Amino acid sequence: MSTEVDLEQLAGAAGLKVDHVREVARRTLAEDLQWGPDITTRATIGVDQRGTADVVSRQHGTLAGLPVAIAVLHQLAADHNTELIIDVIAADGDRLQPGSLVLTVSGPLRTLLTAERSMLNLLGQLSGVATATAQWVDAIGDHQCSVRDTRKTVPGLRILQKYAVRCGGGVNHRMGLGDAALIKDNHVAAAGSIKAAFDAVRDSNPSIPLEIECDTLDQVRDALAAGADLILLDNMDTDQLRAAVKLAEPYQAKLEASGGLTLAGAAAVAATGVDYIAVGALTHSAPVLDLGFDLRA
Known part of the structure; x- marks a missing residue:
């Protein structure tokens, strides 16, 4: 230059x-x-x-x-x-x-x-x-799966840390609380059900990207039935991830694995067919x- x-x-x-x-x-x-x-x-x-x-x-x-x-x-x-x-x-x-x-x-x-x-x-x-x-990214190899970051960033450096994720070949999750919605277990508990939480967010924000966190396959079924097009699969093993991928196929929903992931197991998780792997450690440690x-x- x-x-x-x-x-x-x-x-x-x-x-x-x-x-x-x-x-x-x-x-x-x-x-x-x-x-x-x-x-x-x-x-x-x-x-x-x-x-x-x-x-x-x-x-x-x-x-x-x-x-x-x-x-x-x-x-x-x-x-x-x-x-x-x-x-x-x-x-x-x-x-x-x-x-x-x-x-x-x-x-x-x-x-x-x-x-x-x-x-x-x-x-x-x-x-x-x-x-x-x-x-x-290297650990995932040729699998059709992207590495995503989280909001677990150093205060004051989020925009730059998420830029650094892109430099490393990853893709960004939401930047903050207002550019996308993520329905988590506390939101579901407060709303009463996954469907109630989904409908409340979608009614108030018709076009915003919306993701639902699921801990079980039954919750995945509920999220798909509610109309979710992006589901976060929290702390699921590879057998559960493969089952979730199978459930989502008719809906063409995208799936994101998160929680308890390791670099050594990245390829096996990607091989289940999930679209994203979310790794908080990219930015927090x-x-x-x-x-x-x-x-x-």
Whole structure:
């Protein structure tokens, strides 16, 4: 890419709003700088010292988060009234090897080192989500089944974490509580039955995507009879999943397996014929990808 990285274009191509990306960058920097400037860097590095740093992967993984990483650099360049030369080498979604070069940035060393931790925190966290997602996608193999995320996300990072899931080859579940409906056991208990809950949501929101959570095959039958076209199969074993797929065939309803899933068992679950596998761990407990920020000698 050009050394003049167009953040708005980069964010737009990723399906992200540039204002949101910039706000996350500002909040992240504020965590480090709320007690004052980087005193260590200011004490050890002269105001006129310049250099170049490389962001490099330390391990195998999948990259995600370049728009917000670039936003951190742009924000600090503006705050320090200086210019940085940024050369983006890799792209979000790329599979990285140990030693893979992600980007290089040149400019005042004080600015570079102040940006280091905020930028790596975001890149590492989001790349960790993308890496975990890619592992599930790889485990499913050629089965016609997609990996989906959940709302079990780090507060404040949902939009970016769900973007990272897409970078890893997964697909997104609902973004929040208002863009799709998910009838769960507590809703059923309060409404009195699956049909009553389904009818109440459908009557008030005729066109919104609607999913029903089922713990048993009898509940699957009730959900199908009510008119559900998407059913979440919670904590069912592979025999139950296959039976649910058979029940849904005449209705052409889509099915999503969730709960108690493991990477080792992903292919077997996908082989039952479900359309989706929902994995909360993609966002709530994915290990951070180890990325380094290395100053050139």
